[in-house]
Amino acid sequence: MATLVTGGAGYIGSHMVHALVDRGETVVVLDDLSTGFEAVLPDAATLVVGDIGDEVLVGGLIASRGIDAIVHFAGSIVVPESVADPLKYYLNNTVKSRALIAAAVRGGVGAFLFSSTAAVYGEPTVDAPIGETVAPAPVSPYGWSKLMTEVMLRDAAAAHGLAYTVLRYFNVAGADPKGRTGQSTPNATHLIKIACQTALGQRAKMQVFGTDYPTPDGTCLRDYIHVTDLVEAHVLALARLRAGGGNLVANCGYGRGFSVREVVEAVRRVSGVDFVAEVVDRRPGDPSALVADSGLIRRELGWVPALDDLDGIVGNALAWEAALARRNSAPGAR
Template sequence: MRYLVTGGAGYIGSHVVLALLDAGHEVVVIDNFITGHRDAIPKDVEQHDVDLLDYHATSNVLAKKRWDGVLHFAALSLVGESIEKPFHYLRNNYQASLNLIQLCSKYAVEKFVFSSTAALFGGPDRCEAISETASIQPASPYGESKYMVECILRWADKIYGLKSTCLRYFNAAGADPFNRAGEDHSPETHLIPLTIDAALGRRPPLQLFGLDYPTPDGTCIRDYVHVTDIAEAHIRALECLNEKSTAFNLGNGRGYSNLEVIQSVERVSGRRVPWEPAMRRLGDPAVLVADSSRIKRETGWSPRFDTLDKIVETAFAWRAKHPYGYDK
């Protein structure tokens, strides 16, 4: 099959590109390389330096070939920044996706897999695992922008027959177990790489945002799902995406607190993690844990990296081997 991957130079997109190649598919990447890394894309993969906000440039790419499906990862993705720049996030994520989905309808693409987010459910504090039927209450413009794209896809199916799967990741983490790809953001905001870098002495003490949440140790609880398991879920979603559009929550189904992440990094690295308390961040709910029973039931997907230590081991191996990340 031939698949177009937008944002294929990013963290999750690059791992999905590897999974598609490993499965024997042809892959073409669109990325504007503002946050993505050229070195994250295998050298023999066709790539286009295109911003999805440019409708005509995007159209030129889609018009050149017949596509068996499109996988859409390109987006701005920082919750805190989205609160500081709400209109920037809403415009970019909505308009870029609208352009892409409109062109998929124009060029008769039949399958579309969307990189959505658990930030859809970021409203009130919850203790139970979140299923697909939970109320959608985004607590940030980032989460709202992803929900807006899900709405576009619903209408693209109703009117044009474009079948889609929205994969609502919880906390993507880890790195390719063969060390071919890893996590490299600038600035880095994700807890596991920040904790690893603090343990390795590459940054000042880790800041824990909030010690007064209604959780057993007072820190936020998150469901960490390995990026390779996320990539496998995309393969399963494509294989099962035939008659109806759907959405799946994607996580391990178990939450770990911020302090437990620190303890895991200390176990894996054999090093102490220096840290200090900090104020809560806007938009951070106390608990986000996925009920992933639906995707397991309907596609057979199940995470292979099912403990925090397994996830941290791959992240630590990649960051230890790539102290300066990509492109450096």
């Protein structure tokens, strides 16, 4: 029994690799290192540098390493980039996922866990937390590229007996509380990372994109989930799949929204630095509120978040950002 983790050298995938290795599981990471880093992986995991779209490579790994489950994180994740270069996203996220699913089917892999996103909901018109019954309606090529993979999984499962779970993540944030990994991409666009970099003096100031949204303080609301809680949901989902649990598509968030202003205040509070956050115009394509109805995942997986605390998320993110700065300034760092 071994798990193939695609994109395991990336932000979320590396947390999953640590979680599996911590539990004594055998893990093979397949990553092309386009945005991932070998340094964040535990020694006990085997890294294969390669492409998820390489069916021969994946088929060989499944056969030679005894892979019975695939956790598929690999992909391209920047929404504005997907608008500028949609075919990159349809290739890397959709076409290559098709190749990976085909290799899984041919290799007789029983369990497939896929990283999807709240971006499949587009700009929801409902004010209430978003349940899985809300019809997907992506507004970006990124969202469509992930939704298409969900559809391929659904249809391949029906035809070929693959069992799958799709987890639609809301806003993933924070870092490993033990400091082993975190969000390492240099040009990340995520709010909490940018605010932490500003607090640490790596940026002179940050920007708040729009204060005229129909929300209590005029800034966008998001459901920020600690990456460690997200990974715990994956561990539970994997166990459920291996135990013969049925297919599942579930949101992954806490069910509570924080505004951009509240996040900025939390980073100021936790860091003790009163950094500059200037108000600018809206960023195109930002929905005013994205908050998960997380009832299904709690019921189906018995998932009980342990780190549902904004200041705690920010504290772990700040610690990782500081460690990353030290690492990157060390002699010989890349």
